[in-house]
Amino acid sequence: MAYEDVVPVSLSAKFQGSFAYFTVRDRMSTILTKIIDTIHRNKNKFFEEHGEEGVEAEKRAISLLSKLRNELQTDKPVLVLSDDQQDTEEWNQYMVRQQAVLDGNEVPSWFKSPWLYVECYMYRKVQESLNLNPPICNFDVFEEAKNKSFFESQLAIIAICTYQQSVLNKIEDLSEEHILEQFLKLLQVTLWGNKCDLSISAGKAISQQCSPIDSLEVLKPYILVDDSRSVWSVLINSSSAGSPPRVDIVLDNAGFELVTDLILADFLLSSRLASTIHFHGKYMPWFVSDTTKKDFEWTIKQVLRSNHKYMSKCGAQWKKYCKDGTWTFDDHKYWTLPHEFCDMSQVAPDLYNDLQKSSLILFKGDLNYRKLTGDRKWDYTVPFQRALRGFQPAPLCSLRTLKADVQVGLKPGQGENLSAADSNWMTNGKYAVIQFSSPCKQ
Ligand SMILES: O=P(O)(O)OC[C@H]1O[C@](O)(CO)[C@@H](O)[C@@H]1O
Numbered sequence: 001m002a003y004e005d006v007v008p009v010s011l012s013a014k015f016q017g018s019f020a021y022f023t024v025r026d027r028m029s030t031i032l033t034k035i036i037d038t039i040h041r042n043k044n045k046f047f048e049e050h051g052e053e054g055v056e057a058e059k060r061a062i063s064l065l066s067k068l069r070n071e072l073q074t075d076k077p078v079l080v081l082s083d084d085q086q087d088t089e090e091w092n093q094y095m096v097r098q099q100a101v102l103d104g105n106e107v108p109s110w111f112k113s114p115w116l117y118v119e120c121y122m123y124r125k126v127q128e129s130l131n132l133n134p135p136i137c138n139f140d141v142f143e144e145a146k147n148k149s150f151f152e153s154q155l156a157i158i159a160i161c162t163y164q165q166s167v168l169n170k171i172e173d174l175s176e177e178h179i180l181e182q183f184l185k186l187l188q189v190t191l192w193g194n195k196c197d198l199s200i201s202a203g204k205a206i207s208q209q210c211s212p213i214d215s216l217e218v219l220k221p222y223i224l225v226d227d228s229r230s231v232w233s234v235l236i237n238s239s240s241a242g243s244p245p246r247v248d249i250v251l252d253n254a255g256f257e258l259v260t261d262l263i264l265a266d267f268l269l270s271s272r273l274a275s276t277i278h279f280h281g282k283y284m285p286w287f288v289s290d291t292t293k294k295d296f297e298w299t300i301k302q303v304l305r306s307n308h309k310y311m312s313k314c315g316a317q318w319k320k321y322c323k324d325g326t327w328t329f330d331d332h333k334y335w336t337l338p339h340e341f342c343d344m345s346q347v348a349p350d351l352y353n354d355l356q357k358s359s360l361i362l363f364k365g366d367l368n369y370r371k372l373t374g375d376r377k378w379d380y381t382v383p384f385q386r387a388l389r390g391f392q393p394a395p396l397c398s399l400r401t402l403k404a405d406v407q408v409g410l411k412p413g414q415g416e417n418l419s420a421a422d423s424n425w426m427t428n429g430k431y432a433v434i435q436f437s438s439p440c441k442q
Pocket residue numbers: 023027119194197198199200252253287364365366367368370403404
């Protein structure tokens with residue numbers, strides 16, 4: 001690791017009254033209750049698909065989840081996983097390491113361990129409760145909510161697809177300056193698309209209702225760090241050197257946010273700012289709204305099938321990109337492990353090496369920001385690159401609306417002024433950052 005000096009402590013529910021504390025106490029247990037309800041509501045579907053065995057599986061999964069909710073609420077020790085999957089051993093080893101950093105007589109538990117660890121662990125345990133009941137192990141407990149949020153954002157999706165087609169129609173005639181202007185707009189659209197996650201609202205529907213392009217000017221003052229020019233420089237420098245670069249997008253939420261990511265990806269290719277886009281998604285249902293391979297394919301299919309001319313035109317193009325390999329989708333298991341990203345080169349060298357081949361990596365969303373910065377109590381003014389602690393496979397940029405109380409790279413006094421003006425600025429999703437770091441700056 002590049003930085004071996006002291007790092008701040010992890011955010012944790014052990015800090016009473018902190019955002020982590022309220023999340024573990026309230027939001028996570030509400031999410032578990034909703035999961036239990038969802039599984040129960042699907043009882044008939046399980047019966048139709050698997051007969052009595054399906055109903056038995058439903059009952060057993062619910063009983064495991066109720067036990068889990070009770071353990072969470074009463075701050076019981078976290079337990080080893082027993083579902084014998086490819087990542088089970090990795091999770092259990094991680095727990096042993098968590099044990100090692102505690103005082104001799106303490107064990108990792110919901111309210112004592114790092115928030116990042118226990119929150120990821122909850123989603124992994126949900127998957128375990130299904131894995132242990134094979135007939136229903138592929139059931140995505142969040143699918144309904146994700147699909148609903150896509151349909152509820154229809155008008156905004158139509159608006160952005162229509163806008164996109166108007167830009168693409170004239171793209172060959174656009175000057176570099178105009179391409180830059182469009183690029184900045186679409187980068188902001190995908191940034192604000194991150195408002196639409198379902199986990200901060202404990203699964204309650206959040207959709208985009210109005211035209212995303214029209215709101216950009218109003219939202220601009222809420223972008224606390226805006227390094228979009230540095231992102232542009234990386235793209236334009238590599239493409240003018242003769243080889244449009246490979247861009248990687250580490251996706252966050254399905255629904256409207258995913259559509260905005262696909263719109264940006266399409267624009268980067270059409271404007272020849274990129275030659276390929278590598279998407280990264282989740283291997284299992286995660287943090288309620290995160291994108292799995294199934295969500296990715298489903299979304300493209302829905303956009304293609306739309307009755308709206310410009311929407312379906314977008315979908316047709318995206319399908320083509322997937323078919324000819326211009327777009328790829330990878331769901332490496334590392335994205336659903338609890339590690340901070342600075343561990344990646346050691347824990348998942350294959351993924352790290354792959355990311356090193358990229359010219360630019362865009363990290364979407366709040367959870368990715370927490371993993372980039374290790375979800376620690378950093379001072380607001382600590383440089384982003386310092387908080388990355390050596391994680392720099394390629395130039396990278398975080399596009400994130402603030403939904404957790406970790407923020408670095410602010411100007412002196414900026415955080416304090418925000419706290420005075422709006423005490424919930426770090427968690428209410430109103431503010432955002434476009435934060436860039438490049439190996440050249442090291
Ligand atoms: O979808 P995003 O942007 O990663 O947001 C999810 C965020 O919501 C929360 O689940 C709220 O607790 C955070 O833990 C997490 O960072």
